[in-house]
Amino acid sequence: MEQTVVGEGKIKLERLRDQKKHDECVELFASVEGSAVGQLFAVLQWIYSRVRFLNEVVHKWDATLQEDEISMRALEDRIRDLRAPFQSTLEAVVQSVSIEQQIFLTHQMYPGILCPI
Numbered sequence: 001m002e003q004t005v006v007g008e009g010k011i012k013l014e015r016l017r018d019q020k021k022h023d024e025c026v027e028l029f030a031s032v033e034g035s036a037v038g039q040l041f042a043v044l045q046w047i048y049s050r051v052r053f054l055n056e057v058v059h060k061w062d063a064t065l066q067e068d069e070i071s072m073r074a075l076e077d078r079i080r081d082l083r084a085p086f087q088s089t090l091e092a093v094v095q096s097v098s099i100e101q102q103i104f105l106t107h108q109m110y111p112g113i114l115c116p117i
Helices: 050-095 099-109
Strands: 022-029 036-044
Touching: 050 099
Parallel strands: none
Antiparallel strands: 022 036
């Protein structure tokens, strides 16, 4: 397949310095006449420091993980509060069912507890 140059375009690297992906529209100009011949739409990313890039990715995911853990603890506390009025009923149900059902219910009531099988 023959390669054909349609035009040339420029973009300042400073726009990509944050090492994130950027949707860019670059004007293409004829290399000889300098007249506009079209546009190039591209997703560009300049990674000039892998260490910095990966540190930023890890930092972002650590922050997301911390937020998710806080949300999960709040939801677990809310579930415990909602179950509290029914605790004695749930315990009575556990006493009236088979060992397999007790294991299942215990795991449902207290997800952090390991249940022997």
